[in-house]
Each structure stands twice: as C-alpha cells, then as structure tokens.
Amino acid sequence: MAATGKKSVLFVCLGNICRSPIAEGVFRKMATDGGVVDKWMIDSAATSNYEIGNPPDHRGQACMKSHGVPMQHEARKVTNDDFMSFEYILCMDESNLSELNRRAKLVKNISAKIELLGSYDPDKQRIIEDPYNGNAKDFETVYEQCTRCCKAFLENNS
Structure with a gap:
C-alpha cells in the first residue's frame, strides 16, 4: 500500500456476514471519528463461499445500529490480490488463521501481515467466536470485542 500512501486492513471471518463486517464497521467509525479514515483502506472478506453477495446478518446490523455504527457491506471472499x-x-x-496462512503460501509477493484481530485485545480474548448460531447477546459480545481490538490496533498503527 506504499504506492497509495495509505495504510490498509482487511478483516476476515468465515462467511463475511457477522464478525468481519462488524469489525470493518467499528474500525471505519473509529478512523472517521479520529479524523484518519482518509489514510486507510478498510474492507472485510470471507474464507468461504457460503455467503458471497449477501448483506450482513440482520442481528449484526441491529447491534451496530444500536451503537450508531454505520454498516454497508456485501459479502465477498478473500482474493489472492x-x-x-x-x-x-x-x-x-x-x-x-489456518485457512489464510494456507492460501498465503500459494501467493507470490505476499506483503500482508496475517494475525488474529484478538491478538490486539487488551482483555486477552484472542478468539472472536462466531455468533451466527447464537442470539443478540452474542452479537453484542462480538461488537464489544471488536471495539476493544480495533481501538488497540488503531492506536498501534497511528
């Protein structure tokens, strides 16, 4: 991303309809509120084909709306690019993480640093569990974890 002068982050989960679009929305709002959104390329994607083209889960959308976080996304799969x-x-x-590392080995000139978003969690909760089979409370937990992690990630990369 040096060519554009922007920093860049891609948030990834299994289907790109629950966790990763929540993380994307949370991070985009933090960057916007911090006046640095124009310095970032921000997106999210899936490791699977399950939900390609679909909007975020309605429970995630409701959670984000309750926190005043805009969410506009259409699920897509991670590409080699x-x-x-x-x-x-x-x-x-x-x-x-395992799937991304497997895919990365097939790509020449990889420049991305692949990590768990939870590695930035000050509460040390490294795994952000999939809320898909859960309820509204599970989506709220994902929102809270993403908020902590994105705040720390943004602070580390300002």
Missing part, C-alpha cells in the same frame, strides 16, 4: 494489497489481514479465529 488481497494478500498483496493489504498491509494487515486480521481474522477472528484459529480456523480463519
């Missing part, structure tokens, strides 16, 4: 275009690829759990 993402590994060269993004400075950071931050994922939600060990399964995502």
Whole structure:
C-alpha cells in the first residue's frame, strides 16, 4: 500500500456476514471519528463461499445500529490480490488463521501481515467466536470485542 500512501486492513471471518463486517464497521467509525479514515483502506472478506453477495446478518446490523455504527457491506471472499494489497489481514479465529496462512503460501509477493484481530485485545480474548448460531447477546459480545481490538490496533498503527 506504499504506492497509495495509505495504510490498509482487511478483516476476515468465515462467511463475511457477522464478525468481519462488524469489525470493518467499528474500525471505519473509529478512523472517521479520529479524523484518519482518509489514510486507510478498510474492507472485510470471507474464507468461504457460503455467503458471497449477501448483506450482513440482520442481528449484526441491529447491534451496530444500536451503537450508531454505520454498516454497508456485501459479502465477498478473500482474493489472492488481497494478500498483496493489504498491509494487515486480521481474522477472528484459529480456523480463519489456518485457512489464510494456507492460501498465503500459494501467493507470490505476499506483503500482508496475517494475525488474529484478538491478538490486539487488551482483555486477552484472542478468539472472536462466531455468533451466527447464537442470539443478540452474542452479537453484542462480538461488537464489544471488536471495539476493544480495533481501538488497540488503531492506536498501534497511528
């Protein structure tokens, strides 16, 4: 991303309809509120094909709306170009991490740093559990974790 002069982050989960669009929305709002959004390329994606083209889960949208966080996203899958275009690829759990590391080995000139978003959690909760089979409270937990992690990540990369 040096060519554009922007920093870049891609948030990744299994389907790109729950955790990663929440993280993307939270981070985008923090960067906007901090006056640095124009310095960032921010997106989210999936490791699977399950939800491509779908909007975020309605429970996640309701959670974000209750916190005043805008959420506009259409699910997409991680591409080979993402590994060269993004400075950071931050994922939600060990399964995502394993799949991203497997895919990265197939890409030449990888420049992305692949990490768990939870590695930035000051509360040391490294895994952000998938709320898909849960309820509104589970989406709230994801929102809270993403908020802590994104705040720390942004502070580390300001």
